[in-house]
Amino acid sequence: MLVKRWVEQILESESKGGxxxxxxxxxxxxxxxxxxAASYFALKEVPVGLRIGEFALEKPLVLWVNDLLMALFFLLVxxxxxxELLVGELREVRRAGLALSAALGGMAVPAGLYLLLNAQGAEARGWGIPMATDIAFALGVMALVPGVPLGLKLFLLALAIVDDLGAVLVIALFYTEGLNLGALAWAGAVLGLALLLNRLGVRWLWPYLLLGLPLWYLILKSGLHATLAGVLLALAIPLRLPRPFQGATREEEPEALELELETLEEEVEEAQSPLHxxxxxxxxxxxxxxxxxxxxxxAGVALAGLSLGSVAFGVALGLLLGKPLGILLGAWLALRLGLGTLPEGVGIKGILAVGFLAGIGFTMALFIAGLAFAGELLDQAKVGVLGASLLAGILGFALLRGFQARASRPEAL
Known part of the structure; x- marks a missing residue:
């Protein structure tokens, strides 16, 4: 199946990247x-700029990575x-319901636990840090355990994607200061042009990517974080369903896809959308x-002389306890209320193991930490993220391997 092949390629690259x-x-x-250490920290602050006539843009090297390169990461998100919403796991209401409910629980409970320790002052600004899941790390750890059901991998993938959407909304709504409405209006015009190209049926990628450059710059100047331009541009990239999906019911899709791949492989490959x-x-x-x-x-933080405080403990508590507890609670509610269904071959033990793997916050957690804090509080947050992510990965691996070792069939997970 074409869709299965796409998913397997994504899972493989995410795992190795982890x-x-x-x-x-x-x-x-x-x-x-x-x-x-001095050379490492100096490298991060090396000024890098671009000048064309009167136009000039200069940033430290670390901000080019965080603002420009990470915009490509957010584009991929x-x-x-x-x-996933149109042709993947999230297009079916009951499957989407389980991932959505679990992800919401996995965001709300960690944030709540963090605020229990940091309800006031500058420290309270870090409540969004333990909400995040690092999909590459989580899938990388899962790949170390043989025989994990595909349904559990897809659940983790869908959960992490919803989690990433939550993080994007948190960044846009709560980590944005001083909006420039003029730049925001121009950004809206550029995005509107990209959406118009989609509507007109333009399937070449280069016009959308060219529009992505001014969109990134205008979002940067608007006061929103520049990486949000990647998510906005993704809305405009065309997605045309491969022919087997057109008019096929859910029950017919496997047979339709199989037949199409056997007889019209070249045509199907050509039909891949610009998004794919x-x-x-x-x-x-x-x-x-x-x-x-x-x-x-x-990830580099000088540990000498660093005193751990409520920020580090709040982040660690949110990732290590809040993530598995929130995901398990959210999944249980979805199943209890009939809003979702477990994937084939997956049981509540597998959901618990995924809950711990989702506690590997790392990339997105460090990203939000950089928006929330500076100086010592940022170092505390980094230590909390790194330490909790390591422990969450170990616990998730141990649980998953233990459940798998005791199971005579994959369905026992």
Missing amino acids: FLLFFAALLALFLANSPW GLELKR RLEHSLHPWVAYAILPLFAFFN
Whole structure:
């Protein structure tokens, strides 16, 4: 099946990228606490600029990574979300209901636990940090356990995508200051033009990508975080369903897809939408370059003299306890109220293991931490994210491997 092949390719690149992400973070921590620490921190602040006539834009190197390269990551997040809503796991109400309810629980409970320890002052601003899930790390850990049902992998993928959407909304609504309405209006005009191209049936990618450059700059100047331009641009990228989906019912899709692939393989490949082409082109760059670079520039924190405070403990509590508890509670409510159904071969034990894996916040958690804090509070948040993510990954792996080892059939998960 074409859709299954797309999903398997995504899962494979996410899993492998998770391991590279881990080593990039370790390297950053090592350098930040080594004799080369001064050079590491100086590298992050190297000014890099672009000047064309009267136009000039200059930022420290770390902000080019966080604002520009991460916009491509958010573009990929937007593409994945659009695909999942239209042709993936989230297009069926009952499957989407389970992932949505679990994701909402997995965002609300960690934020609540964080605020229990940091209800007032500057520390309260970090409530969004433990809401995030790092899909690359989570799938990478899951890949270490053989025989995990595909349904559980798809549930984690759908959960993390909904989680990413929640993080995008949190960034847009709560980590934005001083809007420039003029720049925002121009950004809306550029986005409107991209949507018009979609409406007119333009299937070349280059017009959308060219419009993405001024959209990114205008969002940057508007006061919103520049990375949100990636999500907005994804809304305009055309998604035309492969021929087997057109007019097929859910029951007919497997047979229709199989027949089409057997007899009209070339035609199906040609029918891949601009969204699918861009998504598959972006995946290797994001997984193997952009996210490791982000980890390298953001995971390094000098541990000498750092005192752990309520921010670090709040983040750790939210990720380690809040994530599995919230996801389990949200999934239970969806099942109890008939709003969702468990994937084939998946039981409540598998949901619990996914809950711990979702406690690996890392990339998005570090990203939000950088928006919420600076200085010592940022260092505390980073320590909380890194420590909790490591423990959550170990616990998730141990639970998943233990459940799988005791199971005589995959359905026992």
